[in-house]
Amino acid sequence: xxxxxxxxxxxxxxxxxxxxxxxxxxxxxxxxxxxxxxxxxxxxxxxxxxxxxxxxxxxxxxxxxxxxxxxxxxxxxxxxxxxxxxxxxxxxxxxxxxxxxxxxxxxxxxxxxxxxxxxxxxxxxxxxxxxxxxxxxxxxxxxxxxxxxxxxxxxxxxxxxxxxxxxxxxxxxxxxxxxxxxxxxxxxxxxxxxxxxxxxxxxxxxxxxxxxxxxxxxxxxxxxxxxxxxxxxxxxxxxxxxxxxxxxxxxxxxxxxxxxxxxxxxxxxxxxxxxxxxxxxxxxxxxxxxxxxxxxxxxxxxxxxxxxxxxxxxxxxxxxxxxxxxxxxxxxxxxxxxxxxxxxxxxxxxxxxxxxxxxxxxxxxxxxxxxxxxxxxxxxxxxxxxxxxxxxxxxxxxxxxxxxxxxxxxxxxxx
Numbered sequence: 001x002x003x004x005x006x007x008x009x010x011x012x013x014x015x016x017x018x019x020x021x022x023x024x025x026x027x028x029x030x031x032x033x034x035x036x037x038x039x040x041x042x043x044x045x046x047x048x049x050x051x052x053x054x055x056x057x058x059x060x061x062x063x064x065x066x067x068x069x070x071x072x073x074x075x076x077x078x079x080x081x082x083x084x085x086x087x088x089x090x091x092x093x094x095x096x097x098x099x100x101x102x103x104x105x106x107x108x109x110x111x112x113x114x115x116x117x118x119x120x121x122x123x124x125x126x127x128x129x130x131x132x133x134x135x136x137x138x139x140x141x142x143x144x145x146x147x148x149x150x151x152x153x154x155x156x157x158x159x160x161x162x163x164x165x166x167x168x169x170x171x172x173x174x175x176x177x178x179x180x181x182x183x184x185x186x187x188x189x190x191x192x193x194x195x196x197x198x199x200x201x202x203x204x205x206x207x208x209x210x211x212x213x214x215x216x217x218x219x220x221x222x223x224x225x226x227x228x229x230x231x232x233x234x235x236x237x238x239x240x241x242x243x244x245x246x247x248x249x250x251x252x253x254x255x256x257x258x259x260x261x262x263x264x265x266x267x268x269x270x271x272x273x274x275x276x277x278x279x280x281x282x283x284x285x286x287x288x289x290x291x292x293x294x295x296x297x298x299x300x301x302x303x304x305x306x307x308x309x310x311x312x313x314x315x316x317x318x319x320x321x322x323x324x325x326x327x328x329x330x331x332x333x334x335x336x337x338x339x340x341x342x343x344x345x346x347x348x349x350x351x352x353x354x355x356x357x358x359x360x361x362x363x364x365x366x367x368x369x370x371x372x373x374x375x376x377x378x379x380x381x382x383x384x385x386x387x388x389x390x391x392x393x394x395x396x397x398x399x400x401x402x403x404x405x406x407x408x409x410x411x412x413x414x415x
Contacts, residue, residue, distance in 0.1 A: 014068025194218025311349020
């Protein structure tokens with residue numbers, strides 16, 4: 001098993017844990033001094049995780065978060081900074097929200113980072129579920145936020161995601177790219193019948209990629225440069241693969257799904273679906289192989305101490321921000337009323353621990369929680385520590401100590 005940390009970078013002094021400060025500096029997301037504190041903490045965590053043996057560091061993409069939480073505007077640029085400060089740890093945007101990107105610019109930026117870090121990049125790709133920013137940045141493709149409800153809008157997002165990814169793969173694997181997309185109303189080159197009057201025509205004929213120039217001296221294709229360091233491209237990952245439709249497409253595209261389904265039985269069922277669809281595509285994965293799961297982890301001398309230290313900082317922010325997006329559903333128990341939403345009051349640390357969204361306790365408690373997953377999925381490949389309520393909320397030394405305890409007391413048990 002391999003181990004990663006997943007950051008939703010949070011500006012220190014934001015959220016309900018620092019309510020007075022957050023209000024005084026409102027909007028704290030535009031406060032430079034506060035943002036510099038975030039940069040310092042994330043850099044410290046990345047270097048620390050690299051040194052103590054974590055295999056990967058993952059980071060979200062979100063925009064317009066003036067409140068200071070999930071503050072990772074451009075994970076590719078952020079991870080480029082971290083690539084220069086680390087030596088061995090894999091770096092992964094989780095994920096790059098494709099319906100908000102131009103496919104060629106996305107392909108170029110990914111290839112650049114992969115070259116910078118010499119193949120330490122793993123590329124998470126996502127559909128985007130937050131309408132405040134997805135609707136703005138996705139407007140060029142008429143793509144709004146994904147709702148995973150099968151609606152026309154959701155299907156449009158699903159289709160745009162697939163088409164952007166298709167063009168990115170073509171850009172990475174083909175020396176010259178010529179393509180007309182009906183899904184995006186997007187032409188390569190533009191106009192598609194050729195670009196006339198390219199001043200450096202003879203230069204390109206001599207030194208450019210074969211096929212760029214047509215017999216009648218038009219630019220009829222482009223060569224997207226550079227290519228990725230990895231051949232043919234970085235391994236693709238996807239958060240948070242919950243709906244069956246997304247699990248199936250991840251298997252069809254050979255994308256590694258990161259799942260946020262706390263109950264080990266539920267996770268095993270999704271992993272089984274992924275395994276079965278992968279087999280139909282000719283890929284013989286064992287149960288849990290090429291799959292990851294995320295959980296909040298807090299380690300202390302006792303379960304009570306772990307909940308008090310790590311759980312106390314999570315519930316209010318989690319319920320207030322993520323609850324309206326439906327994430328409280330991960331806290332559902334069998335005895336809860338089926339058709340009644342989980343109320344924010346139920347989103348406490350104890351319930352998080354009970355349903356195994358979180359593993360709070362001693363190192364042995366955490367190891368037992370991981371083993372419960374392995375009992376159902378013997379070949380689970382990745383385990384991710386979801387850092388919600390830690391970086392930006394707790395003292396940096398506490399966060400780093402928690403990672404160190406996990407690295408020294410838990411990881412060796414499963415390697």
